[in-house]
Amino acid sequence: MSMDLSVRIGSLTLTNPLIAASGCFGYGTEYADLIDLSSLGAVAVKGLFLNEREGHPPPRIVETPAGLLNAIGLQGIGVHRFIAEKMPELRARRAVVIVNICGTTLQEYVELAGILSDVEGVAALELNISCPNIKEGGITFGCSVHGTAEVVAAVRAVTPLPVIPKLTPNVTDVSAIATAAEDAGADAVSLVNTFLAMSIDVETRRPRLSNIVGGLSGPAIRPIAVRMVYECRQKIRIPIIGMGGIATAADVLEFIIAGASAVQVGTANFADPLIWPKLIDGVRAYGERHNVRKIGDLTGTIDTSAREKEWISS
Numbered sequence: 009m010s011m012d013l014s015v016r017i018g019s020l021t022l023t024n025p026l027i028a029a030s031g032c033f034g035y036g037t038e039y040a041d042l043i044d045l046s047s048l049g050a051v052a053v054k055g056l057f058l059n060e061r062e063g064h065p066p067p068r069i070v071e072t073p074a075g076l077l078n079a080i081g082l083q084g085i086g087v088h089r090f091i092a093e094k095m096p097e098l099r100a101r102r103a104v105v106i107v108n109i110c111g112t113t114l115q116e117y118v119e120l121a122g123i124l125s126d127v128e129g130v131a132a133l134e135l136n137i138s139c140p141n142i143k144e145g146g147i148t149f150g151c152s153v154h155g156t157a158e159v160v161a162a163v164r165a166v167t168p169l170p171v172i173p174k175l176t177p178n179v180t181d182v183s184a185i186a187t188a189a190e191d192a193g194a195d196a197v198s199l200v201n202t203f204l205a206m207s208i209d210v211e212t213r214r215p216r217l218s219n220i221v222g223g224l225s226g227p228a229i230r231p232i233a234v235r236m237v238y239e240c241r242q243k244i245r246i247p248i249i250g251m252g253g254i255a256t257a258a259d260v261l262e263f264i265i266a267g268a269s270a271v272q273v274g275t276a277n278f279a280d281p282l283i284w285p286k287l288i289d290g291v292r293a294y295g296e297r298h299n300v301r302k303i304g305d306l307t308g309t310i311d312t313s314a315r316e317k318e319w320i321s322s
């Protein structure tokens with residue numbers, strides 16, 4: 009029997025746990041002729057502010073040995089153009105749309121949430137309080153327990169949509185931030201956003217990014233992200249949407265076994281936009297091999313007992 013891949017994130021049921029990560033899948037419409045958008049669990053669209061933004065000047069992407077360093081600076085078309093120009097096609101393609109929202113102030117998050125709550129086809133709000141590439145707002149909320157709670161509670165108060173804060177790994181204890189998000193009324197948490205990083209051209213002694221520093225994604229960050237999902241799973245009860253360097257079905261399963269209910273795939277989509285059916289087939293094959301009836305039954309099933317015994321006896 010084929011494994012049931014459906015997962016629940018708050019009031020939302022996704023047909024499978026694979027979500028396109030924000031900023032790595034445009035507004036979804038760019039990929040619509042390549043991939044059936046309705047075959048994905050959901051599409052998290054590029055981060056939106058109230059107004060259009062230009063982002064940082066180039067160079068703003070640098071390849072590193074096992075990852076991608078970016079400092080796009082949240083270039084975007086703004087919420088009003090998104091609703092007018094992109095939502096009609098996303099609705100027509102039956103995509104499950106998670107809108108990633110960014111604010112420079114608390115009021116901006118609240119205003120965006122209010123506007124998007126009335127838009128047909130918006131399934132959930134992902135609160136970007138973790139982008140390392142902007143100076144004001146955003147990550148300054150996500151780096152503190154208080155700031156996280158403040159944004160989540162304020163958005164929670166104005167929307168019936170599932171509220172999913174996206175957490176930064178650039179903190180000492182991400183599980184404390186996740187706990188604050190849960191206590192403030194979040195339906196789930198997404199983790200992780202990119203790791204603050206930099207790269208220097210030694211010949212010119214210049215930083216490779218115009219913004220000097222940027223955010224690292226891709227396989228290099230996966231073991232750290234898996235550890236963070238595992239740590240958060242010990243502390244919170246709401247679903248975790250895990251991400252960071254997922255490129256194979258085994259990577260998807262690693263996050264789920266560590267404690268994620270769903271996952272997002274970002275950087276790997278740039279290298280292979282047809283990755284989605286491969287991931288789903290691989291997860292299904294694992295389900296058959298291991299007699300897993302429902303993907304949700306795997307969440308958090310990491311078995312640490314043997315390792316703990318080894319530690320005690322050594």
Ligand SMILES: Cc1cc2nc3c(=O)[nH]c(=O)nc-3n(C[C@H](O)[C@H](O)[C@H](O)COP(=O)(O)O)c2cc1C
Nearest residue numbers: 029030031055078136200201225226252253274275
């Ligand atoms: C080019 C680029 C742009 C991104 N833009 C956003 C964004 O707008 N909002 C957001 O929350 N995360 C953004 N991210 C972070 C990703 O959604 C994801 O959290 C991160 O890349 C880790 O996943 P990955 O290793 O699978 O890419 C961006 C990442 C990249 C590489």
